[in-house]
Amino acid sequence: MSKWAWMQESRRDAQAKGDRERLRMMRVGDEAWGYRESDPARAQALYEEGLRRARQLGEPWWEMYYAQRRLQALMLWRYCYGDALGLAVESALDARKPQYASYPHLFDVYFHLVMAYVGVDPAGYAAEIGQAIGSLERDVPRFDSDGFLIEFAKREFALWVNDLEAAEQSAWRALRLAEEGVSRSTADYFLAFVYADLCAVDFKRADTEALAEHAAAGEEKARQSGQQLQISECQLWQALLARQAGDEARAHALRLSAVARVNRLKQPPVQRWFDALCAWSLYENDLPAALGVRDQELAAIVGHGQLAYEVYCQVERCRLLAMMGRPLDEGMAAAREAAGKLKNPAPRLAELDAIVEGEGGPP
Amino acid sequence: MTERQRFNLHLPGLLKVLAEHLYTSKKVGVRELIQNAHDSCIRRKIEKAEPDYRPRIDVRLDAPRRTVTITDNGNGLTEEEIGTYLSTIGRGYTRELRERLALCSPDEAAELIGQFGLGFLSAFLLASEVTLTTRSVHGGPALRWYSVGDEHYDLSQTDRAAVGTSVQLKIKPAASFILNERTLVETVRTYADFLPIPIYVGDDEYPVNLTMPPWEADDPERAVLDYIARAFQGAKPLCVMPLHDAKVNVGHDTLTVPLKGFLFVPPATQASVREFGDLTVYIRRMFICERERDLLPPWARFVRGVIECPLLQPTASREGIHQDENFESVRQALEDQLGEGLRRLAREDPSTWKRVVRGHSDVIIGWAVTDNEFFERVADIVTFRTTRGPLSLPEYLGQSGGNLYYVTRELGSLQEQLLAEGRNVPAIEAVWFSVTPFLEKYAQRHPETRLVQLDGEAAQLMRPAPEGPFAALLDWYREQDIRIRMASFKPAEAPALMLYPQGAELAREAEASRQAGDLPGPLAGLVHEYVEQKFGDGDELRGTLYLNATNPLVRRLAEKPPERETLGAVLTLVHQTARLFAGRMLSAADAVGAFGELSASLERLVKP
Numbered sequence: 019m020s021k022w023a024w025m026q027e028s029r030r031d032a033q034a035k036g037d038r039e040r041l042r043m044m045r046v047g048d049e050a051w052g053y054r055e056s057d058p059a060r061a062q063a064l065y066e067e068g069l070r071r072a073r074q075l076g077e078p079w080w081e082m083y084y085a086q087r088r089l090q091a092l093m094l095w096r097y098c099y100g101d102a103l104g105l106a107v108e109s110a111l112d113a114r115k116p117q118y119a120s121y122p123h124l125f126d127v128y129f130h131l132v133m134a135y136v137g138v139d140p141a142g143y144a145a146e147i148g149q150a151i152g153s154l155e156r157d158v159p160r161f162d163s164d165g166f167l168i169e170f171a172k173r174e175f176a177l178w179v180n181d182l183e184a185a186e187q188s189a190w191r192a193l194r195l196a197e198e199g200v201s202r203s204t205a206d207y208f209l210a211f212v213y214a215d216l217c218a219v220d221f222k223r224a225d226t227e228a229l230a231e232h233a234a235a236g237e238e239k240a241r242q243s244g245q246q247l248q249i250s251e252c253q254l255w256q257a258l259l260a261r262q263a264g265d266e267a268r269a270h271a272l273r274l275s276a277v278a279r280v281n282r283l284k285q286p287p288v289q290r291w292f293d294a295l296c297a298w299s300l301y302e303n304d305l306p307a308a309l310g311v312r313d314q315e316l317a318a319i320v321g322h323g324q325l326a327y328e329v330y331c332q333v334e335r336c337r338l339l340a341m342m343g344r345p346l347d348e349g350m351a352a353a354r355e356a357a358g359k360l361k362n363p364a365p366r367l368a369e370l371d372a373i374v375e376g377e378g379g380p381p
Numbered sequence: 382m383t384e385r386q387r388f389n390l391h392l393p394g395l396l397k398v399l400a401e402h403l404y405t406s407k408k409v410g411v412r413e414l415i416q417n418a419h420d421s422c423i424r425r426k427i428e429k430a431e432p433d434y435r436p437r438i439d440v441r442l443d444a445p446r447r448t449v450t451i452t453d454n455g456n457g458l459t460e461e462e463i464g465t466y467l468s469t470i471g472r473g474y475t476r477e478l479r480e481r482l483a484l485c486s487p488d489e490a491a492e493l494i495g496q497f498g499l500g501f502l503s504a505f506l507l508a509s510e511v512t513l514t515t516r517s518v519h520g521g522p523a524l525r526w527y528s529v530g531d532e533h534y535d536l537s538q539t540d541r542a543a544v545g546t547s548v549q550l551k552i553k554p555a556a557s558f559i560l561n562e563r564t565l566v567e568t569v570r571t572y573a574d575f576l577p578i579p580i581y582v583g584d585d586e587y588p589v590n591l592t593m594p595p596w597e598a599d600d601p602e603r604a605v606l607d608y609i610a611r612a613f614q615g616a617k618p619l620c621v622m623p624l625h626d627a628k629v630n631v632g633h634d635t636l637t638v639p640l641k642g643f644l645f646v647p648p649a650t651q652a653s654v655r656e657f658g659d660l661t662v663y664i665r666r667m668f669i670c671e672r673e674r675d676l677l678p679p680w681a682r683f684v685r686g687v688i689e690c691p692l693l694q695p696t697a698s699r700e701g702i703h704q705d706e707n708f709e710s711v712r713q714a715l716e717d718q719l720g721e722g723l724r725r726l727a728r729e730d731p732s733t734w735k736r737v738v739r740g741h742s743d744v745i746i747g748w749a750v751t752d753n754e755f756f757e758r759v760a761d762i763v764t765f766r767t768t769r770g771p772l773s774l775p776e777y778l779g780q781s782g783g784n785l786y787y788v789t790r791e792l793g794s795l796q797e798q799l800l801a802e803g804r805n806v807p808a809i810e811a812v813w814f815s816v817t818p819f820l821e822k823y824a825q826r827h828p829e830t831r832l833v834q835l836d837g838e839a840a841q842l843m844r845p846a847p848e849g850p851f852a853a854l855l856d857w858y859r860e861q862d863i864r865i866r867m868a869s870f871k872p873a874e875a876p877a878l879m880l881y882p883q884g885a886e887l888a889r890e891a892e893a894s895r896q897a898g899d900l901p902g903p904l905a906g907l908v909h910e911y912v913e914q915k916f917g918d919g920d921e922l923r924g925t926l927y928l929n930a931t932n933p934l935v936r937r938l939a940e941k942p943p944e945r946e947t948l949g950a951v952l953t954l955v956h957q958t959a960r961l962f963a964g965r966m967l968s969a970a971d972a973v974g975a976f977g978e979l980s981a982s983l984e985r986l987v988k989p
Contacts, residue, residue: 049674060679063751066815067682070747104884107911111890114899128904135907146910149903157901 021122021161024079043071043080047087055246055285058095065091078117085109086126093130095285099137099323106134125164128154132171139326140178142361147175165195166208173215178326182219189216203243210240210248217255218290221297230259246283247291250276254294261301273298286318289327296334296381308381309338329356329366336373337381346374407556409700410507411565412572414451414548415440415580416667417501421455421546422578425518428456437588438580440569444560447552449507453578454545457517463526463536505530507559508550514539515546575666575689594666594689596623596641605643612661613685618645619737620730622722624688627714631706638714644677644686644722649740658682662702663689670701676708678716680748680755683741688715723758738762739771747815750822760823765816768798769807774823781806784831785820786842796878796963797835800842803871808835837883843868846930851939854928857952864925873931879959881924881966888912888922889966924966926956950982957982 025044032040050064065088072080086109093102106127112118113127132150135143155168169192176185192212196205213236220229233255240248257272280287292315299307312335319327332353339349353370357363372379415438422436439452504511513526523541528534541547552560559565566582566589573580579588591608598604605621622644628635647657658681659672666689677684690711694703702708727734738745742763749756749763764771769780777785787809788797801808811817811834824832833841846867848855858865870878891912894900900908916922928935935955942948957975960967967975 059751063679063748066747070743070813103911104887107891107908108887110900110904110908111887111894114894114897128901131904131907135910143907143910146903146906150907153901153903157904 021125021164024122025083028080039071040075040077043068043075043077046071047084050087050091054091054095055283058091058285061095062088062091079121082109082113082118082121082127083123085112086123086130089130089134090126093133093137097137097286097288097319097322097324099134100321102130102323103134103138106131122161125154125158125160125167128158129164129167129171133174136171136175136178137324137327139361140175141326141365144175144179151175163200163204163208166192166200166204169195170208170211173212177215177218180222182222185215185219189213189219206239206243207245210236210243210245212236213239214248214251214290217252218293221255221290221293226259226262229255233259246279247285247287250279250287251291251294253279254291254298258294258297258301261298289315289330292331300381305338305342309335309342312338325356325359329353329360329363332356333366333369333373334381336370337379340373340376341381350374406700407506408559408568408571409698410503410505410550410556411440411449411451411559411568412667412699413501413503414550415569415573415576417548418451418453418455418546419573419576419578421453421457424456425454425544429518436578438578440565440580440582442560442562442565442583447557447560448549449552449559449565450547450549452545452547454543455518457519457544457546458515458524459517459519459521460524460536462517463515463524504548504550507552507556509553510551512549512551513546514541514549516541516544518544572668574668575663577666594641594663594687596643605645608687609645612687613647616648619648619740620726620733621645622719622726624686624715624718627718629710629713629717631710636710638690638692638710640688640690640711640714640718642686642688642690644684644715644719646683646737646741647685649736657685659685661687662693663687664693664695664699664702665691667699669693669695669699673702675704676712676715677719678712678752678755680745680752681719682744682748683737684719720754727758727762735762739764742771743813746813746819750815750818756819756822760819760826763819766810767807768801772807772809777807777809778830783829784833785809785824786833786835787811787817787820788836789817789834796880796965797839799872799875800839800870800878801835803875804842805871806842834883837881837885839878839880840868840925840927843870843927845869851928851930851935853942853948854935854939854952857948858926858928858956863956864920864923866925866927867930868927869930870927871931873929873933875929876932876934877926877928877955877959879924879926879956879963879965881963882916882921884915885922885924885966888916888919922966924960924963926959928955946985950985953978953982954986 029041029044031037032044046064046068050061050068053061053064065084069081069084069088072078072084085105089102089105089109092098092105109127110131113121113124118124128150132147132154135147135150140147151168151171154171160168169188172188173185173192176182176188189212192208196209213232216232217229217236220226220232233252237249237252237256240246240252253272253276257269257276260266260269260272280291292311295311296308299305299311312331316328316331316335319331332349336346336349336353339346350370350373354367357366357370360366418438422438425431426434426436435454437454439450441450441452442448443450508530510527510529514523515526516523522538525537525539526534527536559568562583569580569582569589574590575592575594576590577592579592580590581587582589595601595604595608601623602621605623606617609618609621624640624642624644627638627640629638642663658677658679659674660676661671662669662673662676676688677686688711692707692711694705694707695701696703723734723737726737738759739762742765745759745763746765749759761775762773764773765777767777772780774785784806786797786801786806789811797808809816809820811820817834820832824830835842846869848867851867855865855867891908895905895909898905913919930936934951938948938951943951957978960975961972961979
């Protein structure tokens, strides 16, 4: 049975029997999906409602389904990784029970386990994550759009460990997948993320031509699938490029539009967004503004369990402080403390030492 | 060279679009025709001002001939009006009349419903043929209009004495469900219950619709309760909050939101999941939709209601509402009134407020975690399941001395309960995932309150005891490789308790999974990586036996130890009893082994 077929069959069955309680339980997920960008906390609460209802109705597959959706909301919409890893491990162990033997969404369970590690400390667990992604691809039954999820996991991991080549290769594979018989709406949804990641690669490589192409394509896909954050990211890249091309009016208009859209959403933006915002400020050498961006970024992520991201942000802050000739003590202390929580803090500590020595390089 | 062309209309195609994409139900055809009939009566009232005019609508079913006929004694139509409005798609007389009236007679304008000029077409959702006969109040011959839903219609003069209009639908096979009087009555009630014009179905001498919303009845409180009983098939609600016009801040200005209706809290029930947060919405007394969930705040899952608000804009199908600025204003008005209503209830009728919160505890706990203001309102009232029955947090803290002791597993294990009761404190059952965050939020707001998770931190209910006097007992246990500690705890009757760290079951499952090899290797690696990070070498996962220094048996064994074999048998009994009593971390094989050791020890003790 395909990934979604059992859900459709469940709904038809409940409809035929006039079972309003079950129908309500099944539909609450649709309601939650609509809030993923505008109010992810509400989306999570709705998934918890679904989980409660499924448990009370004695529906283990729906219970597992909503447990995974809840994890998705926690990790991928709210970026709260503190409890996510424990929950992901629990689900993975739960999924071994006999009632889940033919559960069609098993892939999601292991995907979330992998993404929990990617979100917490990708470099520290690089070997384990790499092998787990390989296992996800090889050993776990897949349906429908799961291929996009595998490439998403590969890309996110590759970007975090700065393997731009691997991230790019994954993006090309995802683009090919989009031509292989998935529905247009599914393809557009995932391609928005693919292009957003390609923009991150292009930016790190300073490839403005590719960045322009991918930002435009990404914005189109994001508009087609209604993904506001990705629209904003792509607009911000295009704003940066417009500025570099000397078109200040277009640059500011794009930036304003992007920022206004992000401010309306409650889903926090990702690292790419802050990198782009920082680059905007650095373009005119406005170091205080760039520092302000990193402060804003840090406030959004600190305490949410994204250990590696927190350290990255702290290191970038220290770089800016060093460039501004401001005292480093406080920033360094915070950065070292954050780095101490990583599985392998040595590389980051070395970066911090280099900054102290004046060899840290530009942000 | 540019040429101006005319669009062609393919009526059957348009009807297909209406049927398949605009309307969700064929019953909407009845709604639209009743609405037209209603507007026709209002038109006559407005345009003719006859003091003895008594508007009425009749719905008649002729099942053998497969017809349903809707008749009104309204304005009727002239030939010109038929050509201009009835047979011109998208041009509705009612909308134009309302626009004309809006400036000089807004009250009369507000009575009219029709808007899009599409309604009459919906008759073809039900009918293969539509015959309209009409005589205008303004004079002229009676007319017959007939169509089978293609691009043509027939128009002729006919015999009809009465002023008004009749629309006869020849029901098509796919809509046969409507050829049932009960269905017609329910359909009329669903869509037109509040319309002021009486609607009669069949030969019934009484109208089937209420003709007014319950809040406009002479005894609105009684009428609302009766309506709730009829429309929601439920028992008496815990409370009802009437709605009223409200002023809402819209930035630079305030907007008056005309709002009528009521909100209510259904009674609690153990029988099924009760989460609502939905409204039945009327616009200009016409039913638009039920189970609208976006108008109430998300935490209001224990509330239902019926609202009437002309500010809301229906979609083209009039089965939904546009979520525009007016929608936001209405939502704000509802949230304000609901909040004020609940605050007033808490203030003026605290016992009912308590029944509301406690009757819907599960729902309220879940949503209060995500809404600070709502949390503040319910934090001290909502009850939790504890070892001493349902208690609110202030009641609980009065018994616990200021700490919140909770277990995240079902209150089946007596272990933590025993310890808690030994310290004369109840334990809160925090199995539902929303309970722990609620308790955490409460503790944050009350810094003097400490949270203690008993499954994992139960040792906090014990006091350390010196090992010296009990060295012989401790040495015996250590020789058996049993993790052992001395402690003082209540009840003194318990010689020992076996405690495991939080998450021990997870670690055990992970180990079982590793041995079974039932997770793909690298994915299992991620699981074990987590377990190792959390539990280190895992020694504490075996559990720790806490020997009770206050227990008379333990003290006696320490003060006057018996010969070694007997000592061993007794200490084995103490250990295995504690393991079995803990009820955790024991497989069936472990339990069999434990019973085996118990039996062997007892045999050694009773041997002659």
